[in-house]
Amino acid sequence: MxxxxxxxxxxxxxxxxxxxxxxxxxxxxxxxxxxxxxxxxxxxxxxxxxxxxxxxxxxxxxxxxxxxxxxxxxxxxxxxxxxxxxxxxxxxxxxxxxxxxxxxxxxxxxxxxxxxxxxxxxxxxxxxxxxxxxxxxxxxxxxxxxxxxxxxxxxxxxxxxxxxxxxxxxxxxxxxxxxxxxxxxxxxxxxxxxxxxxxxxxxxxxxxxxxxxxxxxxxxxxxxxxxxxxxxxxxxxxxxxxxxxxYEDELKQEARKEGREEGREEGKREGRQEEKIEITRNLIKLGIPLDFIKKATGLSEKKILEIKEGLEKE
Incomplete structure (x- = not known):
């Protein structure tokens, strides 16, 4: 964790x-x-x-x-x-x-x-x-x-x-x-x-x-x-x-509830991350400067360069 x-x-x-x-x-x-x-x-x-x-x-x-x-x-x-x-x-x-x-x-x-x-x-x-x-x-x-x-x-x-x-x-x-x-x-x-x-x-x-x-x-x-x-x-x-x-039954229900909540939150985070990556890909293709992409997406410079490298290999 x-x-x-x-x-x-x-x-x-x-x-x-x-x-x-x-x-x-x-x-x-x-x-x-x-x-x-x-x-x-x-x-x-x-x-x-x-x-x-x-x-x-x-x-x-x-x-x-x-x-x-x-x-x-x-x-x-x-x-x-x-x-x-x-x-x-x-x-x-x-x-x-x-x-x-x-x-x-x-x-x-x-x-x-x-x-x-x-x-x-x-x-x-x-x-x-x-x-x-x-x-x-x-x-x-x-x-x-x-x-x-x-x-x-x-x-x-x-x-x-x-x-x-x-x-x-x-x-x-x-x-x-x-x-x-x-x-x-x-x-x-x-x-x-x-x-x-x-x-x-x-x-x-x-x-x-x-x-x-x-x-x-x-x-x-x-x-x-x-x-x-x-x-x-x-x-x-x-x-x-x-x-x-x-409290075993109640705790099991609580654990299941937390699992669902964490799953939903994880899904939301993954969805937001995928959206940021897709936006980054499009901005790179348009030749947008790296500093602007960082501000627009919140991604790190390292992550943006990794995405750029991946595009160049495609």
Missing amino acids: DNRTGRNEYDRHWKRVIHSLFEDFVAFFSPGLYEMIDWDKPPDDLDKEFQRLNPDGKSRDREADGLFKVYLKDGSEQWILVHIEVQGWKDTDFAERMFQYFYRIFDAYDKKIFALVIYTEDYSETYTPPRYEYNFFGTKLSYEYNVYKIAEQDENELLQSTNPFAFVILAAKKALYGKTAAQPTKLELKKQLLRVLAVMKDRLQLDKKDLLTLFIFMDHMIKLESQYQQEFNQEIKNWEGGTMIT
């Missing part, structure tokens, strides 16, 4: 857990905002609209993001926007792009915006400041947004939380700790999380849908080699703290 494929899979699981537990998500990160929202009106997912607002460049391969429309109890304000970013890689332009997102969203909707960035990696002192500042000969602006750093969270507080989304943060923190750990250590981390989830299930009276959502997120955050995953799968059948629960 290359880095982009791995990042896309990582993004997908973050997006899924946020979408599935969105009400708990808002309550966890902004209790004040949660109290203002009219939850009798389902939030609207503006993901497709948000993608059209994306700044150009590296943002296309960025970590998980999302935009939701929520309705408030206060009739004087019909609705606001919740802008979410899950950031897991160092990006010196991140604060600037957060500002770009803000003004594009504000320009498109002219509504109030709650912006939140969740940092999933530990960059210590190299975190991007939670603001974008601009100053040019007396023209100034400063844009600040909410920041949450998973690496800095207290595990005991997460364990005591009555919000199911605390388990998401705990799983992400354990995954960060186990990122460079040996397989036996990763296996033990997953077993610990499974025991925590079993207790949380009873303490918070989680329904099966939410329980499965949390389990799937945790299962994908910490990847195990085959033999260790098999041992973990056996552990699933013997949960501590209560009822025996088996």
